[in-house]
Amino acid sequence: MSAASCLRSEDQFLCCICLDVFTDPVSTPCGHNFCKNCINEHWNSNDQYLCPMCNKVFNTRPKLHINTLLSEVVSQFRQEAQQKASSSSSEQQADKPGEVPCDVCTGTKLKALKSCLVCLASYCETHLEPHLTASRLKRHQLMDPVENLEDRMCMKHDKPLELFCKTDQTCVCTLCSVLDHKTHEFVPLKEEYEGKKAELGKTEAEIQEMVQKRRLKIQEIKQSVDLSKEAADREKAEGVQVFTALKESVERSLNELIETIEEKQRTTEKQAEDFIKELEQEISELKKRSSEVEKLSHSADHLHLLQNFPSLKAAPPTKDWTEVSIRPSYEGTVVKAVTQLDEMLSKHMKKLFEAELKRVQQYAVDVTLDPDTAHSELILSDDGKQVHHGDVMKKNLPYNPKRCTRYVHVLGKQSLSSGRFYFEVQVKEKTDWDLGVARESINRKGKITLRPQYGFWAICLRNGNEYRAGNNPPVHLSLKSRPQKVGVFVDYEEGLVSFYDLDAAALIYSFTGCSFTEKLYPYFSPCPNNGGKNSAPLIICPVNQTE
Structure with missing residues (x-):
């Protein structure tokens, strides 16, 4: 039986519902055949009893009987198909989709075992034999079978691409190396291949490391949740x-x-x-x-x-x-x-408050003042813990881009770009002061305003009794008593800056919903001395955690 007739015969034995060879074939009154189980399930899942082939509608569900003759023919067809499959299993299989076919085979193409870079052809086991026995062909370069061997030839000189031009980063033939690329640097393809393979290995390792880091980040996020x-x-x-x-x-x-x-x-x-x-x-x-x-x-x-x-x-x-x-x-x-x-x-x-304070105090940091940021009229203690306005002429200090030159400000050395920190400052006996945090990019040379859009999250005292939070607009604070020591807490991810009156055991003010995108530094201003009325220093105090 020819292949074409075999296919036609197989088509005749296929159920149009399951698209497989009939199993227990039955015939409908209109003369069409189906698997018994297929047609029953089809009718069970529909409101009408119609033929899937011609759409003829039956008023009542037909009684189905197995078509004995068709069943015997199908059984014979199955046996013949099994015998054909058994007889061909010992022979070499023809190429399958995705496999490289032999270029020499006529009729049914068998799977190629090797490709020859000299002949620019792929060979099955039978047609590869000359390359394994003939001395002249043994010198040809064989490789695992690949398609489109013509792509491995130089389009200009019709020679195999055997070299890699490092100057132009392209594959060339031997003629290219002495003609078009004669002043360039060349290496054999294998050498460049090994180098690139090593780079790919390094790249893969880097990617795997990135994957691992992200898995760890997922775990970290889940743990945070x-x-x-x-x-x-x-x-x-x-x-x-x-x-x-x-x-x-x-x-x-x-x-x-x-x-x-x-x-x-x-x-x-x-x-x-x-x-x-x-x-x-x-x-x-x-x-x-x-x-x-x-x-x-x-x-x-x-x-x-x-x-x-x-x-x-x-x-x-x-x-x-x-x-x-x-x-x-x-x-x-x-x-x-x-x-x-x-x-x-x-x-x-x-x-x-005591419970809240105990929680935030665990994030205490040892803050010290940064003399490189201090205004020239400010006097800092040797330990970097105190600052006051000297009420004297400006000191002749060298230029420093970090220094505040217009207002009597100073920043802390320590910065925060994630997490939380807390510090405490003594403000007693002062009539004016500023206290809070500032972002790294604040204007240190010109006019500033104590507001978040200018990079400041701070509270201040003016004229001995006017307390304000530098928000937009400024918020006037009504405090029951004058703070003597102020605690400052920052939660970077939460966007929170809070100020506490430690003696009154009360929250002074909180900036909430802040969006921090750069480093934050502790910010201090003892304000002008005012003829000695405001001579007391701001003092960074050690944090004594509450019991």
């Missing part, structure tokens, strides 16, 4: 605990306030009730005396009137009610309760 979740859960639990306690305290204070007011009202009502009872009793006595007086005044018995007159002339003894009043006073009751609640809340706030 886990830590964040733990921190969030911890904060939520602490928040619930604190606010539950506050809620209970407020409810308890409210209940105590209501009970106090109601008790005072009960006392007032009892006092009024006693007064009314006493007054009613006196009224009863007075009415009784009035009745006796009236009766005596109508008496015609002279002797009787004169004898009883002395006892009835005067009113019966009674209480002087002139100064007696019911004036319940509730003024101050609510104020007192709120004051007590405020004291209780202050205690809670102090505990929360």
Whole structure:
């Protein structure tokens, strides 16, 4: 049987549903054949019973019986196909898609085993034999089979590309090396191949290293998410605990306030009730005396009137009610309760502050002042921990691009480009000062404004009592007391800069939602001496972590 007839026969034995040789073939009333299971599943999944081939619709589901004749023919076809496959398994297979075919084979192309760079042809096992036995052909360069061997030939000289021109970074033939590229540097393809292969190996190693770094970064990010979740859960639990306690305290204070007011009202009502009872009793006595007086005044018995007159002339003894009043006073009751609640809340706030401060203090850094950034009128201590304005003529200092020349500022030596840091500064006895952090690219020579868009996140004191945060617009701060020592905390990734009054145990101000893109440095300005009124220094203090 020819290949064409075999294919036609196979087409006749294919089910149009599964596209495979029939299994248990059945025939529909319209004469088309299908696998029994295929047509049943087809009808089970559709609302109508129609033929997949001609779309004929059947009113009722046809009863299907296996086509015995077709089943026998299909079985015979399967046997013949298996025998053909078995007989050809011992022979060399023809080339498959993706494999290089033999250039010599006629008819069915067999798979090539080698390609010859001299002959520019690929050979199967049979046609390769001369290259393995003939002495002249043995000198030809064989390689693993490749397609498009003509691409390995010099298009200009029709010679194999055997050299690599390092000057032009291209593959050339031997004629190119003495004609078009005679002044260039050449190496054999194999040598360049080895070099490039080594580079690829290095590149692969670098890529693998990059992959590993990114995997580690993924792990780091996942760990950060886990830590964040733990921190969030911890904060939520602490928040619930604190606010539950506050809620209970407020409810308890409210209940105590209501009970106090109601008790005072009960006392007032009892006092009024006693007064009314006493007054009613006196009224009863007075009415009784009035009745006796009236009766005596109508008496015609002279002797009787004169004898009883002395006892009835005067009113019966009674209480002087002139100064007696019911004036319940509730003024101050609510104020007192709120004051007590405020004291209780202050205690809670102090505990929360201490916990917050303890958390940020763990990021304390040993900050020192950078003399290269200090304005020429500033005087720094030898240990770099104190700075004040000298109120003297400018020192003749060498030019330094880092130095602040217009305003009396100085930066810290330490910088932050990720993570968190914290430091504390003593500001007592000063009437003016600036304190915070500044980005590396601030204007150090010209006019500046203490605002985030100019690279400053700072708070300041002016005229001894005016506290401001350098935001846009500036924020006036109402502080209960003058800070003596200020804590500064920065969370780079969170975009947070917070200032704490350590003596009052209170948060002064926070810059939130900041976008940091470069290094941040601690920023200090003791401000002008002002004739000695502001001579006290800013002092960077060691951080004593709270217990």
